[in-house]
Amino acid sequence: MTTAQAWIRDHAQSLNDKRPVYAAAKDAVIVAIGENTRESAEIDRHRIDLTKNLVEAAGFRIIVIPDSANVAERMDEYVLGKRSDLHDVVLSGWLPNRTEATADLLQWARGFNEQQVESPVRIIGNGPRQIEPPDYDQIAAYADQVDPAAARRIREHYDVIRTAHEVNEHIQTHQGIHPGRPFAELAHEALDLVRGLPDGESKAATLALAEATRDFHGNSFAAKPDLGELSQGIADRIVTAHEETGQKVIYFDGFALTGVMSNVDVAVNAGNPFATPGHLLRERYGNAYVSVLLAFGHGTIRDGLVIPEPSEGYVERALADSGAGEVLLPFRDSGGEWPDTASRLRIIAGVYDPDEDDKHGIDLPSLRQSADFLGSIEVISQTRPFAIARPLA
Secondary structure, three states, rough: OHHHHHHHHHEEEEEEOOOOHHHHHHOEEEEEEEEEEEOOOOHHHHHHHHHHHHHHHOOEEEEEEEOOOOHHHHHHHOHHHHHOOHHHHHHHOOOHHHHHHHHHHHHHHHHHHOOHHHHHHHEEOOOOOOOOOHHHHHHHHHHHHHHHHHHHHHHHHHHHHHHHHOOOHHHHHHHHOOOOOOHHHEEEEEEEEHOOOOOOOHHHHHHHHHHHHHHHOOHHHHHHHOHHHHHHHHHHEEEEEHEEEEEOEEEEEEEEEEEOOOOOOOOHHOOOOOHHHHHHHHHHHHHHHHEEEEEEEEOOOHHHHEEEOOOOHHEEEEEEOOOOOOEEEEEOOOOOOOOOOOOEEEEEEOOOOOOHHHHHHEEEEHHHHHOEEEEEEEOOHHHHHOOOOOOOO
């Protein structure tokens, strides 16, 4: 038995008993729940269960989701009882968030808020306001009024790049369905066309939307953005949410962002290591930033894609070989001897290819420093999409 396996055997607790996390959360400002995949129904369940208990038992009131400010604003309005179109709210979000788990969380938060009017749960996005499909139509509508020929050319560009709102551009490339030219180029050309339109009452607003469209596609993963800048932006929004409200924050995201790592390199933008928001927030808040990792061994996700057993050298392999099953491992104040040598953790994102499994991992110079708690799930199944074709209150 290896040192890691022995440590797991001696310290593992049931994943269904998350009291050690709640105990740490009582003195925390931020609890980050990071996943090594956003495509697991089982991870969704544990994340939502943990969130509900952090709200009810530890006084957390801000939930930061991985989505744009405009999507989060609609979710916030829903949980505050200001709108009732749950179906439209969920399906307006980023594709990984269009799930039954998201709908469950929002419905639960709305019910909680009905009983806690003076201290409601609020929803905030980890990203800035972003372009949405109706914005393309608004730009084209102005062009129709002042220059129909230019409007046709603008639509030709936008009809291509708006597909990124259903399948991200870098995933289109991975799947072999990308139309060819970078979307950032097409967005820039459309912006030039808008700049050349005759002046009208809505010209300034239309131009601002076209500029935002260029920026949206120019900062996508397909355009290889500055991940350090993206990371700093996420951290800043979380800090602002806490400081403006005085409330404690739950932060959802992939573990490649929530984990406490100063120099992480991810497959989606390989060769460009960056400091994670988790690292920046740990520097600011110390142990008041609690990092929870939810990871898995193997299973099946979207479209029947099979994730194989992890290979040697991965954290998940040590967990599988220990035979511990679904467990919670408390690294913080455990007094254990988990080996603080380099480990790897798989990150299963939209560009995952099981034939190149080893490319989809991140190096963890110290697992104990990257995560305070690790929840391990042996076998996963795909997330459950929220696709009910009728509005729900």
